[in-house]
Amino acid sequence: MKIGVPTEIKPDEYRVGLTPGAVRDYVAAGHRVLVQTGAGHGIGADDATYVAAGAEIVADAAAIFAAADMVVKVKEPQPREWAMLREGQILFTYLHLAPDPEQLDGLLASGCSAIAYETVTDRTGGLPLLAPMSEVAGRLSIEAAGAALKRHAGGRGLLLGGVPGVAPARVVVLGGGVVGTHAARMAVGLGAEVTIVDRSIPRLRQLDELFGGRVRTRVSGIAAIEEEVAAADAVIGAVLVVGAAAPRLVTRDMLKLMKPRAVLVDVAIDQGGCFETSHATTHADPTYEVDGIIHYCVANMPGSVPLTSSHALVNATLPYGLALANHGLDALATDPGLMAGLNVHRGRLTNAPVGESLGRAWVSPADALAERA
Ligand SMILES: NC(=O)C1=CN([C@@H]2O[C@H](COP(=O)(O)OP(=O)(O)OC[C@H]3O[C@@H](n4cnc5c(N)ncnc54)[C@H](O)[C@@H]3O)[C@@H](O)[C@H]2O)C=CC1
Numbered sequence: 305m306k307i308g309v310p311t312e313i314k315p316d317e318y319r320v321g322l323t324p325g326a327v328r329d330y331v332a333a334g335h336r337v338l339v340q341t342g343a344g345h346g347i348g349a350d351d352a353t354y355v356a357a358g359a360e361i362v363a364d365a366a367a368i369f370a371a372a373d374m375v376v377k378v379k380e381p382q383p384r385e386w387a388m389l390r391e392g393q394i395l396f397t398y399l400h401l402a403p404d405p406e407q408l409d410g411l412l413a414s415g416c417s418a419i420a421y422e423t424v425t426d427r428t429g430g431l432p433l434l435a436p437m438s439e440v441a442g443r444l445s446i447e448a449a450g451a452a453l454k455r456h457a458g459g460r461g462l463l464l465g466g467v468p469g470v471a472p473a474r475v476v477v478l479g480g481g482v483v484g485t486h487a488a489r490m491a492v493g494l495g496a497e498v499t500i501v502d503r504s505i506p507r508l509r510q511l512d513e514l515f516g517g518r519v520r521t522r523v524s525g526i527a528a529i530e531e532e533v534a535a536a537d538a539v540i541g542a543v544l545v546v547g548a549a550a551p552r553l554v555t556r557d558m559l560k561l562m563k564p565r566a567v568l569v570d571v572a573i574d575q576g577g578c579f580e581t582s583h584a585t586t587h588a589d590p591t592y593e594v595d596g597i598i599h600y601c602v603a604n605m606p607g608s609v610p611l612t613s614s615h616a617l618v619n620a621t622l623p624y625g626l627a628l629a630n631h632g633l634d635a636l637a638t639d640p641g642l643m644a645g646l647n648v649h650r651g652r653l654t655n656a657p658v659g660e661s662l663g664r665a666w667v668s669p670a671d672a673l674a675e676r677a
């Protein structure tokens with residue numbers, strides 16, 4: 305199979321879909337890998353390094369999309385990329401379709417088969433291709449909160465950990481999954497007072513054990529969220545309902561209860577955001593203010609640490625990518641977790657939560673594959 309790796313074009317996105325190390329594995333398995341010139345710039349891997357790994361360098365994205373049987377990316381395709389996808393081609397990348405009907409229409413019109421990293425599942429129901437970036441984003445979320453809390457940045461002027469004799473900041477984490485756990489770990493490490501809110505009581509039990517009583521835990525609900533948000537200096541939005549638009553847990557009215565210049569970091573913004581007042585921002589201009597509350601809503605947080613992130617992502621995607629390269633879409637039939645990743649196939653939407661979030665018709669991936677092989 306011909307594997308295409310275009311340069312990422314989302315603003316301030318420095319990750320790359322395949323590292324030179326991963327290229328070696330594809331080439332060793334008998335595949336050709338076409339890499340756009342400069343695609344590895346953000347991780348310090350120049351064209352010569354990719355060539356040494358066995359890749360062929362291609363001048364532009366159009367040539368990659370024209371030649372590749374499978375395009376391997378990081379971020380959701382941008383409008384000029386939808387236009388280059390075609391029938392029979394596999395797209396393997398993050399998609400985050402629930403808040404993005406225009407992208408869905410672009411993918412449906414292309415006829416491609418699009419597999420979303422964020423809906424691939426493993427045997428335990430975990431999200432193996434989302435988890436590494438959630439680890440990164442969870443850790444970064446506390447750095448973002450700490451930066452936004454600084455007075456010159458518009459925040460309350462508070463140090464997350466305080467100092468002896470002065471109370472630390474109160475950090476509330478909504479959602480105790482991968483992002484939430486890694487955010488809590490960083491916040492606890494810095495000495496902040498941390499509360500994790502989740503709708504799953506078994507998950508809260510695990511977190512209580514994991515942190516040895518060093519975090520407070522609360523069951524999610526309107527009253528609990530209102531109380532916690534009112535007391536918080538920083539709130540990290542880290543909830544997920546797989547594939548679906550994020551639940552809007554913090555309403556605009558709740559902002560009025562908050563301390564002036566407190567900070568909201570909406571990591572869940574890639575699924576539409578869990579604060580009513582969230583809209584996506586960029587690394588170049590990451591924050592804005594609503595009713596005196598600072599919002600940070602960067603949808604590609606791991607893109608700012610591409611060396612860590614590209615390697616962590618490719619470590620996880622490589623076995624799945626190789627299975628697709630070796631067997632094409634037949635790889636889905638033998639791995640129900642990879643089947644769950646199929647969001648679009650030859651003009652059909654194949655993910656139920658995306659369909660329900662957007663009010664669109666959908667069919668199961670297996671039915672779509674059987675109907676339109
Ligand atoms: N902005 C960015 O750059 C990045 C964003 N993300 C996003 O972060 C979000 C979280 O991802 P993960 O931690 O991997 O998901 P996860 O599935 O590991 O954890 C989500 C948690 O949210 C909880 N939850 C769901 N509904 C809830 C509710 N109503 N109240 C309280 N808790 C609720 C679940 O029980 C679960 O524990 C996702 O939207 C993901 O795409 C991940 C990486 C990078």
Ligand SMILES: CC(=O)C(=O)O
Nearest residue numbers: 437574603604605606
């Ligand atoms: C998961 C995601 O949105 C990212 O890594 O950018």
Ligand SMILES: [Mg+2]
Nearest residue numbers: 380400574603
């Ligand atoms: Mg997006």
